[in-house]
Amino acid sequence: MSAVAVRARPRRNAAASIWAGVRYHVLTVYSALFFLYLLLPIAVVILFSFNHPTGKFNYTWQGFTWDNWRYWNGVPGLQSAITLSLEIAILASIVATVLGTLIALALVRYGFRGRGATNILIFLPLSTPEIVLGASLLTLFLNLNVVFGFWTILIAHIMFCISFAVVTVKARLVGFDRHLEEAAMDLGANEWVTFQRVTLPLIAPAILSALLLCFAISVDDFVVTYFNSGSSITFPLFVWGAARIGAPPQVNVIGTAIFTIATIAMVTNVLIQNRRARTAAAAF
Amino acid sequence: MSAVRDQSPAGAPPDAAAAAAIPDVRLVDVTKRFDDVVAVDSLSLEIPRGSFFALLGPSGCGKTTTLRMIGGFEEPTEGAIFLGDRPVTGLPPYRRDVNTVFQSYALFPHLNVRDNVAFGLRRKGVKGKDAVGPVKEMLHIVGLEGLEGRKPRQLSGGQQQRVALARALVNSPRVLLLDEPLGALDLKLRKQMQLELKAIQHDIEITFVHVTHDQEEAMTMADQIAVMNGGRIEQLGTPTELYETPNTAFVAGFLGVSNLIPGMVASEGTVQLRRGPLVHVSPEVIRGRSGDVAVGIRPEKIELGDGQQNVLSGRVVESAYVGVATQYIVETPCGRITVYVQNARAGSEAAPVGSALTLSWSPEATFVVDSTEEEPA
Numbered sequence: 302m303s304a305v306a307v308r309a310r311p312r313r314n315a316a317a318s319i320w321a322g323v324r325y326h327v328l329t330v331y332s333a334l335f336f337l338y339l340l341l342p343i344a345v346v347i348l349f350s351f352n353h354p355t356g357k358f359n360y361t362w363q364g365f366t367w368d369n370w371r372y373w374n375g376v377p378g379l380q381s382a383i384t385l386s387l388e389i390a391i392l393a394s395i396v397a398t399v400l401g402t403l404i405a406l407a408l409v410r411y412g413f414r415g416r417g418a419t420n421i422l423i424f425l426p427l428s429t430p431e432i433v434l435g436a437s438l439l440t441l442f443l444n445l446n447v448v449f450g451f452w453t454i455l456i457a458h459i460m461f462c463i464s465f466a467v468v469t470v471k472a473r474l475v476g477f478d479r480h481l482e483e484a485a486m487d488l489g490a491n492e493w494v495t496f497q498r499v500t501l502p503l504i505a506p507a508i509l510s511a512l513l514l515c516f517a518i519s520v521d522d523f524v525v526t527y528f529n530s531g532s533s534i535t536f537p538l539f540v541w542g543a544a545r546i547g548a549p550p551q552v553n554v555i556g557t558a559i560f561t562i563a564t565i566a567m568v569t570n571v572l573i574q575n576r577r578a579r580t581a582a583a584a585f
Numbered sequence: 586m587s588a589v590r591d592q593s594p595a596g597a598p599p600d601a602a603a604a605a606a607i608p609d610v611r612l613v614d615v616t617k618r619f620d621d622v623v624a625v626d627s628l629s630l631e632i633p634r635g636s637f638f639a640l641l642g643p644s645g646c647g648k649t650t651t652l653r654m655i656g657g658f659e660e661p662t663e664g665a666i667f668l669g670d671r672p673v674t675g676l677p678p679y680r681r682d683v684n685t686v687f688q689s690y691a692l693f694p695h696l697n698v699r700d701n702v703a704f705g706l707r708r709k710g711v712k713g714k715d716a717v718g719p720v721k722e723m724l725h726i727v728g729l730e731g732l733e734g735r736k737p738r739q740l741s742g743g744q745q746q747r748v749a750l751a752r753a754l755v756n757s758p759r760v761l762l763l764d765e766p767l768g769a770l771d772l773k774l775r776k777q778m779q780l781e782l783k784a785i786q787h788d789i790e791i792t793f794v795h796v797t798h799d800q801e802e803a804m805t806m807a808d809q810i811a812v813m814n815g816g817r818i819e820q821l822g823t824p825t826e827l828y829e830t831p832n833t834a835f836v837a838g839f840l841g842v843s844n845l846i847p848g849m850v851a852s853e854g855t856v857q858l859r860r861g862p863l864v865h866v867s868p869e870v871i872r873g874r875s876g877d878v879a880v881g882i883r884p885e886k887i888e889l890g891d892g893q894q895n896v897l898s899g900r901v902v903e904s905a906y907v908g909v910a911t912q913y914i915v916e917t918p919c920g921r922i923t924v925y926v927q928n929a930r931a932g933s934e935a936a937p938v939g940s941a942l943t944l945s946w947s948p949e950a951t952f953v954v955d956s957t958e959e960e961p962a
Contacts, residue, residue, distance in 0.1 A: 480691035483658050486678040487685045488756065489708035498704075502695045 343560060350553035357547030369550040373558075376549045382539035383555060385451070386520050389535065393458035394515035400459070401466025401515075402508055408467070409474040426464045434461060435528035442529060449531025457529045458522060462515040469514060473507035520559075607670055609634045609760050609792040610655055615664030617650050617816075624650040626816035627664070632760075632809075637786050637793045639807035641800060643839070647816040648796045649764060655794065656762050657681045668759055679708070684753035685762040688769070690745045692737035698724070698748050699733040705756040723755040726785060743774045750782075754789065763795040767802065779805045800840045804828070812836050828883075830870055834957045837881050844887075845879040845957055846919045856880050856953065861919040864895040865948040877956035885910070885925040886950035889936070893945035897922070901938050911935045915942055 349359055353366035374380040438457050485495040523537040540552050608631040617625040625647040632638045640648040653659040657678035665674045673681050692701050703716040724730055727747040753761055767775045783806045786793045797803050803810050804824040811821045820832045831837040848858040854868050899917030913924040936942055
């Protein structure tokens with residue numbers, strides 16, 4: 302009896318260990334595939350920024366070259382499109398974040414007539430299909446006889462960015478201890494000084510997030526911009542136009558540059574956070 | 586008190602005696618309504634200079650609202666608030682010479698201990714190094730030297746509490762408001778901080794107004810306690826007064842344990858118990874009362890045996906030995922009576938359950954409150 306039991310056990314253990322091995326590696330394999338799926342297109346974009354295409358289309362690998370990077374603005378219209386996109390994105394994200402922060406403060410702090418309606422209105426642009434937003438704005442601008450161009454794009458971008466800014470800042474304000482502001486006022490700070498010295502520093506991370514989010518959304522917006530740009534060309538519009546007749550590899554260069562800058566910013570942020578956490582822990 | 590109220594505040598002479606007579610905080614018929622809920626109900630209160638004053642009551646009794654109105658965080662719906670002879674009703678917190686220690690401490694998380702404590706001084710225009718001395722001194726008083734550079738999240742609860750205290754006191758306010766400041770601390774630390782707070786208050790001679798729901802905390806620290814219930818002050822007095830002669834069943838029940846026995850006023854010094862004998866009470870506690878009342882006795886003021894004037898007999902239903910004392914619950918014709926007998930002598934035997942006991946107490950140990958029959962607690 303005991304001999305059978307002893308012999309049976311290793312077999313069961315072998316099966317169990319194989320199963321455990323599978324279970325252990327399934328997650329790893331799944332994660333690897335997931336990241337491959339996520340990152341492969343980006344890798345292709347980066348790779349093809351070094352391609353030396355023979356024809357109009359940058360779809361097949363022809364050979365390595367630095368030329369696309371050296372002459373990144375060699376395509377007519379590209380540089381002005383990037384400049385316009387950056388101008389719009391910077392202005393729109395700043396204006397939208399300022400307005401969004403103020404709206405979020407009002408929505409979280411004060412009870413007023415129409416607060417519920419405002420809350421819904423803020424969410425509306427987030428849930429409305431972009432194409433509807435773009436078309437509606439176009440109708441509005443047409444009816445108002447506005448000249449299409451820089452200002453219509455800017456207004457459109459501020460409009461849909463505000464919602465993101467409000468949502469981001471609101472999330473931070475909801476968890477904000479009101480006693481902190483009361484404490485500041487108790488210690489002799491008036492409303493403005495309280496805002497400057499206590500409220501603003503504490504919601505600054507959310508404001509920064511809102512700013513970056515708005516910038517990112519604005520700089521690559523296509524649909525709404527397409528409806529309201531008139532004859533102005535932003536970078537996404539340029540890429541779209543170029544793609545129909547064959548996108549130059551410089552588009553990949555700009556894409557790669559944006560990706561690299563974003564990655565560097567992100568990694569720097571993580572490193573700073575880690576260092577802060579370490580110094581905080583070390584202080585104990 | 587009434588003499589002070591009659592004085593015209595603006596015309597008060599500036600000599601020290603008169604200044605001392607003006608209470609540091611005065612509330613006149615203050616009412617606070619939140620929508621339909623009356624949080625504070627025409628409350629009048631005077632807090633003398635230099636006292637340690639406690640607002641004591643269960644949650645929702647209006648004590649915190651009262652404190653917040655003194656601090657300027659809430660405006661009274663009706664009534665007026667004075668700090669000294671200065672009316673402050675309608676003034677924002679930063680125009681009031683009071684500072685607050687919040688229940689959650691409300692330390693600024695983005696500032697270190699030094700900057701937290703210096704915050705009030707900076708707002709008063711104290712520049713650069715001039716704030717260092719006072720901040721250092723205050724951190725010394727609360728025992729936090731060497732932690733100037735830390736952020737609040739790097740401090741323990743007790744240390745945060747001390748920073749909050751230092752941050753308020755460094756401004757030398759006329760009045761310090763404390764909103765359940767010890768609520769978040771564990772029992773041992775709370776006991777220690779109670780004594781420390783009391784000592785600090787004694788040293789710096791600033792008026793402390795302390796809100797708490799912990800009767801023991803209030804009695805340990807305060808010179809004067811206002812027991813609040815339903816937005817009103819039930820009774821105001823020293824801890825001894827409140828404990829020995831509570832005016833209402835609420836105060837008797839909120840501070841410690843009491844036996845309340847229904848009865849009826851029989852004469853100037855006696856009450857006829859509903860289902861028991863006539864008991865003698867001192868005339869002061871019965872003055873102005875008639876008809877149905879309740880007679881109160883603290884459990885530790887009852888003796889075994891018939892050595893005192895008021896006697897009641899019954900049967901032991903429960904007895905518990907708790908070291909310093911033995912607790913009995915005795916079934917009498919007037920209901921169950923709780924008795925604490927001190928175990929002063931070694932080897933004293935507890936009366937067993939079921940045995941007959943005679944209880945007695947003195948008229949001086951007896952208090953009288955309104956009948957509790959209509960609203961059973």
